[in-house]
Amino acid sequence: MERSETASAEEINASTTTSRTSLDVLPKRELNSELYRLDGTPYPPTLRLALIIGGVCLGNLVYALDANIIATAIPAITTQFKSLTDVGWYGSAFLLTSTAFQPSYGKLYKYFDIKWTYIVTLLIFELGSIICALAKNSSTFIAGRAIQGLGSAGILQGALAIIGDCVPLSKRTLFIALVTSIFGVATCFGPILGGVFTDSSLGWRWCFCNLPIGAFTIGASTFCFQPSSRKSGTNLTPWEKLSQLDLPGAVVLLSSVSCLFLVLQWGGNMYAWDSPRIIGLLCGFVLLFIAFMALQFWVGENATVPPRIIRQRSIFGSCLYSFFVACVLYTHTFYLPFYFQSIQGATPTQSGVRGIPYAIFNALGAVISGGVILYIGYYTPFMVLGGIVSAVGSGLIHLLNANSPATQWVGYQVIAGLGTGFGIQIPFTVVQAVLSDEDKPIGNGIGVFFQLLGGAISIAITQSLFTNGLLKYVPEYVPGIPPKMVIMAGAGNLPAVVGGNPILLQGLIMAYAKSISRAFILPIVTAVVMVLVCAIMEHKRRMPTRKEVAAKKASEKVVTGGVPV
Structure with a gap:
């Protein structure tokens, strides 16, 4: 009887201890994920x-x-x-x-x-x-x-x-x-x-x-x-961590991107697009990029871009979206100053001031989309909206000419800025919602890579459109003025090209306006593609809303057994 009572007491004590211990070691994120991180440390x-x-x-x-x-x-x-x-x-x-x-x-x-x-x-x-x-x-x-x-x-x-x-x-x-x-x-x-x-x-x-x-x-x-404490690499030595970085893949990618940048830098400027040097660099870019992709599949989980991450539907779609929204943003921010300086005769500082509406509403669009997504939990609608508004704004900017009043170039910038702002941050929100904490840094890196690549390629394409436009329109509007002389003079030296002749200057400005308008075609196309890319995304809610967070907080005030937190 005494042994039974002792055993019973020991079981009760053990049960109590186990209950308390299990409560103590329970990850705090399960108690309140709004206050505690995955490792149990507070935010x-x-x-x-x-x-x-x-x-x-x-x-x-x-x-x-x-x-x-x-x-x-x-x-x-x-x-x-x-x-x-x-x-x-x-x-x-x-x-x-x-x-x-x-x-x-x-x-x-x-x-x-x-x-x-x-x-x-x-x-x-x-x-x-x-x-x-x-x-x-x-x-x-x-x-x-x-x-x-x-x-x-x-x-x-x-x-x-x-x-x-x-x-x-x-x-x-x-x-x-x-x-x-x-x-x-x-x-x-x-x-x-x-x-x-x-x-x-x-x-x-x-x-x-x-x-x-x-x-x-x-x-x-x-x-x-x-x-917070990390799960990845906690048991690895520094040398083993370095071996996880896929240095061969990084070298091949750097070589591939170097060939691409040389093509974008030299093509149409130092060398003709059909010259052996440019064609060789293009072939080098393609072959090295194929080698990089093959290396990623061969290395597998230790790859710079693990295939399982890029194959994730929403990640792949958001990377493409990041590429195309960057095409819109970079083209506008690069060529609107050209419009202000060459067509309106503004100084570099003045052209920067005239671009403020785009900057302000780009930032405002990002904050608005972030705030609304915080309430509704869906990000795909803003991806679609960003593409539509960007397409409308880009189409209006394409219509700017030498006689456009301030109400137009300010208003058009507001619309285009809002559109790019709505979408510019969403690819990184997708990474936070879709990937595990261990994979988020890699997802962020891939997203930024596509964004910068889109910016670089868009500038090269629009530069070609703009230059070819000058070659076409300068002889049409200003006969007798060599187009290459206009190209070499730069946007701020148009009066010097025509010797101050007001009639010739007006014709040269018209040629410049037509050429810049050609460059603004690309953002229209890429903005439409932004909308199409949204079809790749998973159409389901990923982000918790504020109501859900509040409900979760209420449910987490008491844990199993009625023990208060």
């Missing part, structure tokens, strides 16, 4: 989160500004370095490394600590900025731009990874919209700042003096951000 409190998000937003701002600020500073740089033949590399060196290393950074963020990987990318970017600011010749400047691009490849991905680690899933859409909207703002304000620095006594080198902002971002990330 950062409001003040710390504000500093973290503020830091990554400033980091993205610096990256986006430096990608665009150089546009109005290039004439002064080429004058100082006497390097007109290198002008294309000032932008291409940045885009080349930034695009090629996007997938590799996805693997880095998966297997290495998010915080320190992000900080290292910022330091690399700042190193490139210092080299550019102190450059004494064109070669050094190009090297600095390449290093900047290498660092920038991990900045946006780092911001998205930090948001995924610091913000509950139900709120990530809005924060992603906030971070990505900064790119639209910087795209238009970058050239303005570049013009202000270049035209002032400070000079173009101040375009790269971003150390104070970078220091704040590094400080906020160092002292405020504490990443």
